[in-house]
Amino acid sequence: MPFGSPAPVIYILEPYGGSARTQNPNLPHIFFDDSGITRGDGVFETLLVTDGHVANLERHAERFVRSAKKLDLPTPDVEQWKAASRQAAEDWTAACRGERIDGRLGWSYTRGRAKTGIPTAWLTIQEATVMDRATRVRGLRVLSASRGYTMATGADAAPWRTEAAKTLDYAENMAALRWARANNADDVILTDPGTGRVLEAATASIIAVRRGGKLRTPKPVGGVLQGTGQLAIFEEAEKHGWNCRAKDFNVDYLQRSESVWLVSSVRRAVRVAQLNGKKLPAPANATELAEMFDRALEK
Template sequence: MVSLVQPQPIIYVLEPFGGSARLHNPMLPHVFHDDAAVTRGDGVFEAILLLGGEPTNLDRHAARFASSAARLGLPAPYLGQWREVTAAAAQAWHAQHGEKHPAARCTWTYTRGRESTGVPSAWVTVGAEPREHARARAEGARALTGPRGYQVDTGDKAAPWLTTGAKTLNYAANMAALRHAKQNGFDDVIFVDTETGRVLEATTSTVIVVKKGRRLRTPRPGQDILSGTSQQALFEYAGQRGYKCKVKDLYVDDLLSAESVWLVSSVRRGVRVTAVNEVELPAPKNAAEIAALIDAALAD
C-alpha cells in the first residue's frame, strides 16, 4: 500500500545578510505575526526542481531571484549562501527520501521581514513533489482563457512601482483563478490581455505552443508576463537539437491551431493542454517526444 503521508520537509532559516543558516524543526513555526509575508504578501520566492539530490536550472533561478528582490527594493541576496544552503538541504533530502522521492521541490523565500525590526526574513524549504503534478503530466490539463483582472501598462508611461516582472509572494489572485477553473470543470486558467487578445501566461506556468515543423513559440515576456526560467532552459536545449524556437505575441487562435499546447513550470515540468475553453485539443503524435524534451531540458 502506498502511503498517503508526505515526509516532513527540510527547512533552513537564513540570516539574510550573509550570516549563518540553521536547520529548523518543520513542526515549529518560524514566521512572526508581523512578517510582511503574512501581512502584505511582500516578498519574493523561487521554486526549484531537485532531481537525484541536485538542483536543476539553478543559475536562471538565482538570477531571477536577485532581479525579483531588486524590483521590490529588498537588499540583494547573497546568492552564494542560498546556493550552499540549497545544496545541503537537497543532499539531506536525497539521503533520507531519495529512493521514494527522487524528484523534490526546493523553495527559496525572502520577505521584507518583521514590521517591528525591519530585518528581512529568509528560508529554504525542500519537500516532496506534490502528487497532483504527476497526475497532471500523465493526464494533461483543461484550461480556461480569461482576463487577469487588471491591465498592465507596458509603454513608456508604465508605473515604475509595478512588480509584475518579479516572482512575488502575492499569488492570491492566481489561486482564486485556479479555484474558479476547478469549480467549472477545468484545471487552469490561461490569462489573456482584454485589450489586445494576447495570450499572457497561466496561473503558475509559461505557455508554450508547438507548431508543425519542429517550431516552438512562447508569448513575449515583459512587465505583464513573468520571464520563465523553464521556458528559457527549454528553448536553449531544444534549439541545440534542431527545433526552431521563437518568442512572439500569441493569441487564442494560435492555441487552437497549434500542434500542441503546453504549460511549463519548474517543478510541475511539462503539462499538455487537452482543452481550451470547450474546444478539445487532440493529442499529437509527438506528445511523448515533447514531454521528454521538456524533462530533458529541465534536467540538463
C-alpha cells in the same frame, strides 16, 4: 511508498550571508508582524529537486536577485542560497531512503518584521504533490479568461510596478486556479482584455508547438513573468534544430497549434489536452517533446 512522505526539510538563512540552520518543521519560524505574511511584501522561487539534484539553479538564482532588486530588498547572497539548497537536497535525498521522490524547493525572502526591517529568509523542500504527477499523465483541462486589466508598457508604465518580480503576492493567481477548478478545469490561460493577446497561465509559462519545428511563447511584456523553465526548454530545443522565439498571439493561435504545453519548474511541462472545452489531440511527437522538455527542466 511504505513509510509515507518524508518530512519537509527547512533551512533558516541569515539574510546578510551568515549561517544557515535547520528548522524543525513542527515549530513556527515566522513572526506575526512579518511583512511577507501581513502584506505579501517579498519574493520567492520554486525549484525542482530530482534525484538529489537542484534543477536550473543558476536561472532561478538570477531571477531571485532581479526580483529582490525590483522590490528594493537587500541583494540576497545567492551563493549562500545555492549552498543551502544543495545541502537541503542532500538531506531530502537521505530522508527518501532510496526512493526517488521529486521535491518542491521553495525560496522565500521577505522585508522582515515591521519593528526591525531585517529581511526574513528561509527555504523548504517537500514532496511534489499528487496533482503535479497526475496531470502529467492525463494532460490539462484549461480555460482562457481575461486578466481583467491592461498593463501600460514603456514610458507609460508605472515605475513602481512589480510585475517583473516573482513576489509573494499570489492571491490573484490562487483565485484564478480556484475558479478553474470550480469549472472542471485545472488551470487558466490569462489574456489581455484590450487585445486578446495570450499572456501566461496562472502559475505557468505557455509554449505552443507549431508546424515546421517551431516553438513559440508569449512575449514577456505587459506583466508577463518570463519563466526559467521556458528559457531552459528553448535553449535545449535550439540544440536540436527547433526554431524558438517569443511572439504575440491569441487563443485561436493556440487551438490551431500542433500542441500546447504549460511549463513550471516542479510540474515540468504538461500538455494541454482540452482548451475551452475543445479537445486538443496528442500529436505524434508528444513523447519526444515531453522527453526533451524534461531533459531541459531537470538540468
